[in-house]
Amino acid sequence: xxxxxxxxxxxxxxxxxxxxxxxxxxxxxxxxxxxxxxxxxxxxxxxxxxxxxxxxxxxxxxxxxxxxxxxxxxxxxxxxxxxxxxxxxxxxxxxxxxxxxxxxxxxxxxxxxxxxxxxxxxxxxxxxxxxxxxxxxxxxxxxxxxxxxxxxxxxxxxxxxxxxxxxxxxxxxxxxxxxxxxxxxxxxxxxxxxxxxxxxxxxxxxxxxxxxxxxxxxxxxxxxxxxxxxxxxxxxxxxxxxxxxxxxxxxxxxxxxxxxxxxx
Amino acid sequence: xxxxxxxxxxxxxxxxxxxxxxxxxxxxxxxxxxxxxxxxxxxxxxxxxxxx
Numbered sequence: 001x002x003x004x005x006x007x008x009x010x011x012x013x014x015x016x017x018x019x020x021x022x023x024x025x026x027x028x029x030x031x032x033x034x035x036x037x038x039x040x041x042x043x044x045x046x047x048x049x050x051x052x053x054x055x056x057x058x059x060x061x062x063x064x065x066x067x068x069x070x071x072x073x074x075x076x077x078x079x080x081x082x083x084x085x086x087x088x089x090x091x092x093x094x095x096x097x098x099x100x101x102x103x104x105x106x107x108x109x110x111x112x113x114x115x116x117x118x119x120x121x122x123x124x125x126x127x128x129x130x131x132x133x134x135x136x137x138x139x140x141x142x143x144x145x146x147x148x149x150x151x152x153x154x155x156x157x158x159x160x161x162x163x164x165x166x167x168x169x170x171x172x173x174x175x176x177x178x179x180x181x182x183x184x185x186x187x188x189x190x191x192x193x194x195x196x197x198x199x200x201x202x203x204x205x206x207x208x209x210x211x212x213x214x215x216x217x218x219x220x221x222x223x224x225x226x227x228x229x230x231x232x233x234x235x236x237x238x239x240x241x242x243x244x245x246x247x248x249x250x251x252x253x254x255x256x257x258x259x260x261x262x263x264x
Numbered sequence: 265x266x267x268x269x270x271x272x273x274x275x276x277x278x279x280x281x282x283x284x285x286x287x288x289x290x291x292x293x294x295x296x297x298x299x300x301x302x303x304x305x306x307x308x309x310x311x312x313x314x315x316x
Contacts (some may be wrong), residue, residue: 237312
């Protein structure tokens, strides 16, 4: 845009036809660049707010819906013969709710609906069950993945789980109590004679942690494995928690309110 | 940029301020509910699964 001619005799700043002062081009460019940078900063901050808070809010609503959905499913199911394990009912389709996870150590009344599948589509709604791994109560490895930060942050404090801590899995007609491996008295994650640690940090490519027996051998016991990212806010490694089934499943018919472990 | 927008909003200062607020909220909503959900799965730091 051409600057209007400056009358040398007058002490008025240059102005456009509407009488507004115009700064030199370089000043306007510098201001524009500065505004863009400040704007970019605000957008990045807003993204952090989104990741840490907004996804939690959205996830809360999805979890509420899923919870209703799975309760409805359980209510609609013809009552299975007492003691029929979920195994015989088979895994649900990918994206369908599978079970409810209760972990008292992660907070009073902490529970999340677990979905079948570990794609982002499922993980944004709640912890996901690795397709093809064991079902609740089954011999093998019930492997679950969940977000550490954002999306409801289900496994934010998974590193706080101590040896012996209960992880309760609720299905249509039973409760299964798993316990984090290791010496409950000593707090030593590596104390289990099977050699499977209660907690470990591995490379993202280490799929042996979700093998039927963590570490790679044949299925021998009913394990439960949680995987999440590590360290927080990073995806460089994976935090892994291993637990093993404690006793047999408890039928809901006998114990509708759940095992005492739920009280924390 | 912001000066240009301000000058092109109609009305007096009060109506401009109200319109500017509406614009800001619209942009924030667009980012939160459209742009960020689209961008997020493309970023690398949200992987929580083990795979090869």
